[in-house]
Amino acid sequence: METSELEQIDKTVKGWLRESRDNVLRKIDTRLTVNTKTSRRDLVTNIDKQNEKFLVSKIREFDPDAKILGEEGFGDKVTSSEGRVWIIDPIDGTMNFVKQRNHFAIMIALYQDGVGELGYILDVIGNRLLSGGPKLGVFDNGQPLAPIENTSLKDGLIGLSGPMVLNNDFNMVDIAEKSLGMRIYGSAGIDIISVLRGELVGYISYLKPWDFGAGKILCETAGLEITAIDGGQLGMLSSTAVLLATRNAHRDVLTIVGK
Amino acid sequence: METSELEQIDKTVKGWLRESRDNVLRKIDTRLTVNTKTSRRDLVTNIDKQNEKFLVSKIREFDPDAKILGEEGFGDKVTSSEGRVWIIDPIDGTMNFVKQRNHFAIMIALYQDGVGELGYILDVIGNRLLSGGPKLGVFDNGQPLAPIENTSLKDGLIGLSGPMVLNNDFNMVDIAEKSLGMRIYGSAGIDIISVLRGELVGYISYLKPWDFGAGKILCETAGLEITAIDGGQLGMLSSTAVLLATRNAHRDVLTIVGK
Structure with missing residues (x-):
């Protein structure tokens, strides 16, 4: 994908994330509906589901031909990396979300034929967004990421x-x-x-x-x-x-x- | 100690903490002098020491008759809990401070004859202060602490x-x-x-x-x-x-x- 196109997508995704964060924060003090999935430590809440539906609907509207792989299953059944694939985690760290209302993230990725184009990790409570990709570089709340020391x-x-x-x-x-x-x-x-x-x-x-x-x-x-x-x-x-x-x-x- | 006296002390200690936090943040991006104490995981930096000296000098001026127990040894040798004793940790979580510049705290406590009167834990980067004591109650950034559920x-x-x-x-x-x-x-x-x-x-x-x-x-x-x-x-x-x-x-x- 072209850099100019990615810049346009980047702007759009950041708008979804802002809206998605606002939605989550608005509901964070309400009583959650919590269900277990594979074990007592594998949780899903109504907010995970609502947020995935929200993101899926935004992606469908913006990029109707792409496939969507979402943790809670509101996207598509994705079995191949061909084409454009969006991957979303509406609430990463659901246990933290349920027990702490803190230390959880919203994540979105865009791959083209298995190659990563754009990635987003939003620390919702810390209000910190790591974003970017190989053609744009990595940004920490909009600032270029500081170089990482090669520590052992x-x-x-x-x-x-x-x-x-x-x-x-x-x-x-x-x-x-x-x-x-x-x-x-x-x-x-x-x-x-x-x-x-x-x-x-x-x-x-x-x-x-x-x-x-x-x-x-x-x-x-x-x-x-x-x-x-x-x-x-x-x-x-x-x-x-x-x-x-x-x-x-x-x-x-x-x-x-x-x- | 009387509640009115504790309220006065509380105001004073919060002032020290604000100043102490400002001092630490001002130096946080400078090169630290790091020394090991008992092991390679037990660290002390120039900022731990400077901050303890700062807090000791404030306490000495405010409460000259009290004893001070500080992690880095700039206070007194305290072997008894008699009288008024201030306990300070100028940087708690020094490993995090050194390696993360995040997830560390400044802590101050005041005991009278072994009984706790006032306690302060300041998350420096999160800018969150837990404070109070039995006569004042516990406060989270100045607001009464939410009741804690008795979770198993x-x-x-x-x-x-x-x-x-x-x-x-x-x-x-x-x-x-x-x-x-x-x-x-x-x-x-x-x-x-x-x-x-x-x-x-x-x-x-x-x-x-x-x-x-x-x-x-x-x-x-x-x-x-x-x-x-x-x-x-x-x-x-x-x-x-x-x-x-x-x-x-x-x-x-x-x-x-x-x-």
Whole structure:
């Protein structure tokens, strides 16, 4: 896609996000309808659903020929990365949303034939938007993102998934011990913002396309590595343990995972 | 101490905190001088020291007869809880401060003969101050703190210390698994604010008097339980594993610790 076209889309998506954030904030103090999905820790609320419907309707109107992959299923059944695909997570970190009314994100990504074009991660309460893509660059609330130092694992804090630590999946305990400390924030979006801003040297979690779709585009544009936990390529429709990190921390983690 | 006197002190301390925050923010983008203390994860910076000196000088001027217990040692050697004792942590979460320039707190507590009178926890970047004590009540940025639901462990998120999880101290893995999820934020002040605001049902970590001094006063006033991890009383000068939580989550954690 052309840069001028992407700039136009960028402006439009930012408008949806502002409206979407306003909608969520307007309802945040109302009683939520909370349902469990695959387990007592996998939640969906009426606001997740309303927000996905809102975003799907905006995308349909703006880009009727595209496919939409949404966490809550109001988009299309997407089985191929061909064409233009929008990926949306209406509330990332739903547990945080339900229990904290804080530390959750709205995420949108646009891929063309499997190649990332635009990514958006909005920290709703912090009111911080990370946005951009390979042709536009990465922006932090509209300002060019500060360069990210290529810090190694032993010199940085790492964001991890709580369950992966408790199960010691992929030697996660060793990874945490090698670092200066682990942090557990409970939202891929919030964790990925922290890595992009240099607050964490990396992040590891089991993720679905809507969890990493925007982050993959922003991380790759910002010079971070993002792969499966074994170093394998991460396709747009993958569902796997994901490692995103500075180049040095990525190499350090792969060494420990491979032990 | 009389309520009117405490109100006067409260106004004064809030002024120190505003000035202290301004000082820290003014220097936050300068190159820090970082030194390790007991380990590579136990840090102190020039700003910790400057801020402690600043607060000690303010307290000395305001309350020359009191003793001062400061993390960085610019106060007095305090071995008894007699009289008026100020406890200060100039930067709580120094690792976060150094690596993230975010998620750290300034904390001040005032005890009289071992009884908490006033506590202050300031999230510097979030610009959120939790303040108050038994005679004034607890305030969240100047507004009365919202009532805290008495949520049980299985229905809430719990804040833990990373090292305690990795070592499975006191069955920490079981505690995390019983909850809806663990969160690791890396700063006692930030964690205690989260518990006071109902975002976490509890927090567990090894703590020193400057880590829990203010939090103990605020938590007790807000109806939370705060004890040693075995349920034992937490004295003002204790240095131990601390558990603070809603009454129900406190009982749930003690059951698991005692297994």
